[in-house]
Amino acid sequence: xxxxxLHSDFSLxxxxxxxxxxxxxxKEAGYTGGALTDFDCGFGWVDFSSKLKKAxxxxxxxxxxxxxxxxxxxxxxxxxxSLQRSGVSFLVANSKGYHNLxxxxxxxxxxxxxxxKILDWQEGLFLLIPPEFSAIRHAAPIIKAWDPKFLYFEEHxxxxxxxxxxxAELSRSLNARKVATQPVYYLKPHEHRAHEILLSIGxxxxxxxxxxxxxxxxxxxxxxxxxxxxxxxDNPEWIEAAQEIADRVDFxxxxxxxxxxxxxxxxxxxxxxxDKCFAGLxxxxxxxxxxxxxxxxxxxxxxYRARLERECGIIExxxxxxxxxxxxxxxxxxxxxxxxVGPGRGSGAGSLAAYCLGITDIDPITYNLLFxxxxxxxxxxxxxxxxxxxxxxxxxxxxxxxxKYDVDISMGDTVGIATILTMVKKRNQA
Numbered sequence: 001x002x003x004x005x006l007h008s009d010f011s012l013x014x015x016x017x018x019x020x021x022x023x024x025x026x027k028e029a030g031y032t033g034g035a036l037t038d039f040d041c042g043f044g045w046v047d048f049s050s051k052l053k054k055a056x057x058x059x060x061x062x063x064x065x066x067x068x069x070x071x072x073x074x075x076x077x078x079x080x081x082s083l084q085r086s087g088v089s090f091l092v093a094n095s096k097g098y099h100n101l102x103x104x105x106x107x108x109x110x111x112x113x114x115x116x117k118i119l120d121w122q123e124g125l126f127l128l129i130p131p132e133f134s135a136i137r138h139a140a141p142i143i144k145a146w147d148p149k150f151l152y153f154e155e156h157x158x159x160x161x162x163x164x165x166x167x168a169e170l171s172r173s174l175n176a177r178k179v180a181t182q183p184v185y186y187l188k189p190h191e192h193r194a195h196e197i198l199l200s201i202g203x204x205x206x207x208x209x210x211x212x213x214x215x216x217x218x219x220x221x222x223x224x225x226x227x228x229x230x231x232x233x234d235n236p237e238w239i240e241a242a243q244e245i246a247d248r249v250d251f252x253x254x255x256x257x258x259x260x261x262x263x264x265x266x267x268x269x270x271x272x273x274x275d276k277c278f279a280g281l282x283x284x285x286x287x288x289x290x291x292x293x294x295x296x297x298x299x300x301x302x303x304y305r306a307r308l309e310r311e312c313g314i315i316e317x318x319x320x321x322x323x324x325x326x327x328x329x330x331x332x333x334x335x336x337x338x339x340x341v342g343p344g345r346g347s348g349a350g351s352l353a354a355y356c357l358g359i360t361d362i363d364p365i366t367y368n369l370l371f372x373x374x375x376x377x378x379x380x381x382x383x384x385x386x387x388x389x390x391x392x393x394x395x396x397x398x399x400x401x402x403x404k405y406d407v408d409i410s411m412g413d414t415v416g417i418a419t420i421l422t423m424v425k426k427r428n429q430a
Contacts, residue, residue: 001030001032001228001229001239001242002031002033002034002035002058002060002242002243002245002246003033003034003182003242004034004035004037004060004089004091004128004154004179004182004245005035005037005154005181005182005183005184006034006035006222007037007038007039007184007185008022008036008044008048010038010043010044011041011064011185012039012202013199013201013202014039014185014198014199015184015185015186016185016186016191016194016195016198017184017185017186017187019047019051020047020051022034022036022048023051023055023057024055025222026052026055026057026222027055027057029222029223029224029225030224030225030226031057031225032057032243032246033057033060033246034052034057034060035059035060035061035091036048036059036060036061036062037062037063037089038063039064039066039087040063040064040065040105040108041063041105042061042063042101042102042105045253046253048061049061050253053252058249059252060091060092060245060246060249061091061092061251062089062091062101062126063089063090063101063104064087064088064089065087065088065089065104065108067087067108067113068087068134068138069115069135069138069142087130087133088127088129088133088139089127089128089130089154090104090125090126090128091125091126091128091245091249092124092249092251093124093150093248093249093250093251094124094249094250095251096123096124097123097126097251098124098251100121100122100123100124101125103121104117104118115141115142118142119142119145119146122146122147122150125150126150126151126152127146127150128152128153128154128179128181129143129151129153129154129167129170129171129176130156131153131154131155131156131163131164131167131168132156132161132162132163132164132167133164134164136164136167136170137166140170143174151174151177152176152177152178152179152241152245153167153171153176153177153178154178154179154180154181155179155180155181155232155235155238156182157180157231157232158182158217158219158220159216159217159218160216160219162216177241178235178238179238179241179242179245180228180232180238180241180242181242182220182222182223183220184220184221184222185220185221186220187221188222189218192220196214199212199213199214200212200213258382260322260323260326262322263322263325263326264322266319266321266322269321269322270321272321272325273312273316273321273322273324274312276325276357277308277312277356280355280357280358281305281308281352281356284304284355284356285301285304288300288304300365303365307365308353308356310371311351311352311353311375314375314377315353317377318375318380320375324353324354324357324359325357326405327354327357327359327385327387328354328357329404330397330404331358331359333397333400334389334397335358337393337396339389339390339392339393339394339396339397340390340393341387341388341390342387342388343360343362344359344360344361344362344385344386345388346384346385346386347373347374347384348360348374348383348384348385348386349364349369350364350369350370350371350372350373350374351371351374351375352365352371354385359385359387360385
């Protein structure tokens with residue numbers, strides 16, 4: 001069985017389970033996987049997916065969108081006396097659904113999400129309607145227009161569970177399928193009190209406040225699979241529906257794949273990279289020649305050429321030649337536009353190829369810096385240059401890179417270049 005309504009501590013001040021704890025908890029409870037449906041975000045998706053994969057469990061990505069659907073554009077719903085009555089859940093079925101859910105969450109965050117946008121972005125997404133959904137009348141146009149193969153009405157059997165008449169009526173009129181779910185906000189029954197305190201902190205009130213947000217019972221912990229089967233023994237097909245959803249999900253992160261802007265055919269880029277590296281080596285060698293005796297220089301020259309040839313071979317085999325050329329390009333653009341750039345720091349300073357391309361201005365051979373600290377074929381990972389740009393020109397560099405290498409940077413689309421720019425991270429942290 002799959003647990004379809006899991007909330008982690010990324011549901012800020014609403015749930016208290018560290019996302020990395022779910023893998024062990026699910027396995028211990030007898031589940032074959034779970035769906036993470038944090039409120040209005042997907043911040044825990046990567047960790048959740050990774051941890052469950054390592055544990056041999058199926059991971060489903062989703063969110064619980066806290067929108068009452070009564071306004072033209074979405075407004076995040078504040079903590080109320082019940083966490084259960086505001087919103088619907090979306091689950092990712094495939095790659096298209098993942099991108100569409102990212103669009104929905106982005107638009108919701110910017111308060112530009114509308115009913116029409118949700119309908120336009122429904123492909124690849126399961127829609128789950130909770131039984132106590134109070135905004136069912138406002139959301140009815142979306143529910144009725146949803147692909148019935150991806151529409152489910154939830155059934156809860158926790159203490160205090162209710163089914164609003166309007167929800168039941170719409171479910172019957174659509175002859176919609178039902179699925180057994182259990183919203184989880186903490187793992188063990190004894191954690192209920194701590195969860196009440198968490199909710200009160202989020203609402204800025206005390207436990208003595210009668211209007212504080214609270215759940216209808218102490219039953220929102222992770223049930224054992226055997227307990228779920230017992231509670232739904234009169235409708236086992238609802239349990240089977242949860243597994244049916246899991247079987248239809250075909251999406252997972254490809255953690256060992258890097259997506260970089262294409263600047264040409266791989267073979268042509270490799271040749272261009274090597275040519276630029278050795279062309280850049282000449283002026284570097286000339287500086288050494290001016291301060292080194294002739295006989296000693298000849299030996300040093302051999303060392304530099306051999307080192308550069310070895311580095312180029314490694315970089316080419318790891319398919320990072322385009323990455324080096326892109327970084328070298330925007331650094332040279334910055335310098336040509338009088339934007340101060342640092343000489344380089346961190347493990348990237350150990351690359352002679354980077355020194356020859358002008359990415360760094362530190363001679364790794366002179367200072368006995370190791371290239372293997374930066375790139376190592378036995379430990380494949382994305383290279384990361386630490387580059388410092390003057391604060392007065394940093395935005396111009398970012399816009400240059402986006403304009404030159406991004407295909408589409410509209411909201412909801414992936415800004416691919418951000419994955420290779422450390423400076424973008426530093427800008428966001430500033």
